[in-house]
Amino acid sequence: MLSGGGPTGVETAGEIATLWKGQKKVYLLDSGAGPLPMLREDVRRTAKKQLESLGVVVKVNTRVVKETKEQDGTLTLQLSNGESIAADLHIPTFGLSPNTAFVPAEMLDETRSVKVDTHMRSTEYANVWAAGDAAAVKRKTIVSGTPMMEALVVNVVAVVEGKEPVKEYKDEPTPMIVPIGGGFAMGTGILFGWKPWGLLVWLLKGRNFFIGNAPNVALGKSLTSGGKV
Numbered sequence: 579m580l581s582g583g584g585p586t587g588v589e590t591a592g593e594i595a596t597l598w599k600g601q602k603k604v605y606l607l608d609s610g611a612g613p614l615p616m617l618r619e620d621v622r623r624t625a626k627k628q629l630e631s632l633g634v635v636v637k638v639n640t641r642v643v644k645e646t647k648e649q650d651g652t653l654t655l656q657l658s659n660g661e662s663i664a665a666d667l668h669i670p671t672f673g674l675s676p677n678t679a680f681v682p683a684e685m686l687d688e689t690r691s692v693k694v695d696t697h698m699r700s701t702e703y704a705n706v707w708a709a710g711d712a713a714a715v716k717r718k719t720i721v722s723g724t725p726m727m728e729a730l731v732v733n734v735v736a737v738v739e740g741k742e743p744v745k746e747y748k749d750e751p752t753p754m755i756v757p758i759g760g761g762f763a764m765g766t767g768i769l770f771g772w773k774p775w776g777l778l779v780w781l782l783k784g785r786n787f788f789i790g791n792a793p794n795v796a797l798g799k800s801l802t803s804g805g806k807v
């Protein structure tokens with residue numbers, strides 16, 4: 579059972595359903611109107627259809643309200659629609675918690691993210707900067723992390739040299755590619771306003787989820803997005 583129909587929930591449900599096809603029943607719950615709420619209606623329909631083709635049961639406007647661990651180790655999940663489902667595992671795939679407990683409260687917004695201006699500078703303290711998931715921006719992805727980091731670095735250097743910050747970060751929609759089950763023609767998303775074919779999703783992400791880039795990231799040679807440091 580997965581709770582949360584964002585990209586993480588959709589990708590994970592697709593992978594599990596592919597691995598255990600016919601052996602395990604996979605549920606994907608979404609407390610809203612369905613998978614990939616941030617994307618276009620046609621993309622969302624494709625995602626739902628592809629998940630269902632793998633046997634995933636997609637339940638919309640539904641959430642887990644109570645989780646009970648039975649003596650045999652299984653879980654009983656009570657759903658908001660009154661159903662009760664026995665599960666091996668419940669994977670919540672929603673919510674982002676920036677590790678900002680140490681940051682003074684006045685610097686944070688209601689999501690506990692650091693409030694920044696378009697230069698990635700704290701709106702409260704001129705000598706504090708933030709980028710990535712910890713910053714109060716709309717798009718929290720690897721793709722948006724790179725231009726945030728670029729703006730932050732250029733601006734910190736400018737300020738250290740006694741100049742004004744020069745580079746702005748534009749908090750605009752980024753491409754989103756969502757493999758579903760890793761199959762050759764499975765997956766969807768939005769790429770420059772266009773719904774990519776499953777084959778392209780597989781080529782760009784589904785075949786390895788960028789894992790091949792992990793050693794270079796760990797060694798500090800490359801950014802997670804693939805760009806050079």
Ligand SMILES: Cc1cc2nc3c(=O)[nH]c(=O)nc-3n(C[C@H](O)[C@H](O)[C@H](O)COP(=O)(O)OP(=O)(O)OC[C@H]3O[C@@H](n4cnc5c(N)ncnc54)[C@H](O)[C@@H]3O)c2cc1C
Binds near residue numbers: 710712721
């Ligand atoms: C399952 C999943 C799938 C995703 N898939 C995609 C995708 O396909 N495409 C995409 O664009 N985005 C994706 N994202 C989002 C993307 O991973 C994040 O937006 C991105 O990693 C944020 O980068 P970051 O450097 O801000 O934070 P993180 O990657 O979380 O890195 C923060 C680092 O700082 C360390 N840290 C935390 N607190 C402190 C501290 N106080 N002092 C020092 N170090 C600290 C942490 O241990 C961690 O190593 C996905 C996220 C998840 C969870």
